[in-house]
């Protein structure tokens with residue numbers, strides 16, 4: 001198949017069942033119509049929801065959905081043409097426990113209600129090195145405080161990154177109680193990680209493959225919110 005451009009992917013997204021591109025008024029107080037009722041109204045069940053923030057092509061979200069048919073998965077990204085890849089594949093494979101949401105992390109409380117999310121994944125988030133106050137870096141304590149507002153009891157947060165800055169700032173701001181932590185995910189450490197987390201961490205996202213090719217080490221932090 002020829003490579004598709006952005007416009008074609010945007011167009012194709014419109015006919016994919018698993019793509020949600022709500023246009024909330026900006027700025028506005030109105031919330032997403034399914035806020036607080038995602039499991040029942042979007043997935044038609046009462047299963048836990050796992051949210052990947054900045055999912056890019058969305059292949060990791062899809063991989064998780066395939067591994068855990070008894071959970072619901074949402075891949076969120078600002079850019080619909082990126083997650084078209086995962087969404088298109090999900091539809092072709094008939095996978096129904098995953099959806100992709102075009103939204104900004106900054107707006108997260110307009111989409112999700114209190115206690116709605118059981119697990120968060122932040123994969124290769126932009127490091128925003130000039131963002132001293134953490135207003136843009138979606139791994140900052142400021143953002144994590146917002147994730148807590150929509151987190152279910154005992155929810156977990158996973159941060160996987162090539163950026164020592166992202167890792168070290170998170171360690172400083174969110175520590176010291178991490179469940180797991182590594183500065184070299186794909187080194188010998190991975191063998192010590194219990195399943196099923198080990199299989200999830202072994203999966204390499206699009207950006208991760210790129211950074212590994214460039215010889216960068218992959219960092220990971222896992223904590224309970």
Ligand SMILES: C[S@@+](CC[C@H](N)C(=O)[O-])C[C@H]1O[C@@H](n2cnc3c(N)ncnc32)[C@H](O)[C@@H]1O
Nearest residue numbers: 054055056077078079104105123124205206207
């Ligand atoms: C470096 S890429 C990583 C993509 C994917 N997680 C991966 O590992 O291949 C960062 C992604 O985050 C998305 N992103 C950045 N800031 C965002 C925001 N504020 N809200 C939603 N998505 C955001 C970008 O559109 C991009 O797809």
